[in-house]
Amino acid sequence: MPAETITPERIVAEARTWLGVPWRHQGRSRAGIDCVGLVVQVARALGLSDYDHTAYGRRAQGQGFVEHFRANMDGVAIAQAQLGDVLVFADQAYPCHCGFLTERLSHPHLIHAHALRRKVIEEPYAGEWLAKVKFAFRFRKHAPDSDPGPAV
Template sequence: MPAEIITPETIIPKTVTPETVVAEARGWLGVPWRHQGRSRSGIDCVGLVVCVAHALHLSDYDSTGYSRRAQGQGFVEHFRANMDGVAIPDACPGDVLVFADQAYPCHCGFLTERLGYPHLLHAHATRRQVIEEPYAGEWPDKIKFAFRFRQSGS
């Protein structure tokens, strides 16, 4: 039986940086929007967060069965259970922002940066695809929560 080769990668888990999270999320740009989608043939805002987390081995959690209409705080409870909350002013590129339309949280996306300005990378239902746009206009008024992925083993 061959001896197992031990390398630093097998002993020390790879640290996922905010840059790694943003790069993985950007790999989904242009993917069509599809409610509850979880693949490159179609994805929604939650699916984008789930797929990035899975690809980077940050979480194996997923939740489906949600409606397109926000009802109560259930949408945000999944983030609270699986990510660390961050004060909104302390959010950094790679963090997940959660937005509300009217009363309830109903949308999420990744905070990114381009040319020194904050941007939002998200699966946009109206635009029918994953986009990255300036974090401006309606978005700052709609933000309700910010979350950060937990590192493996933390």
């Protein structure tokens, strides 16, 4: 499917197919997946990107985590984030987690692979998440005959 036909709703629908998949650090399959793997696999399923990066630890150090998003997706203002955009969160000082912005019952939600809950979940985008969000990114759109290039 050409990238320009991918709607935010289609991104959210694909992300929802991963709900309940077990969490696994650096996982990239339905046998186990982490937050970055979820973004990678949704992008692959929709033909948005084949980019992947697995050289990251379980504890964030520096800005390396977010640099891959910056290099491969378009940054948007957090206040301008829309359905299907990827939000990046920081625990303490460094970016270390990401998930898809969604909506349920007219309220913003987040689909992400949650290490503590040990699976992919969709939960309200509220409370602690609002304080931890540091960046928002959107998949790039490309013409059908152009090289799509890497995106997270």
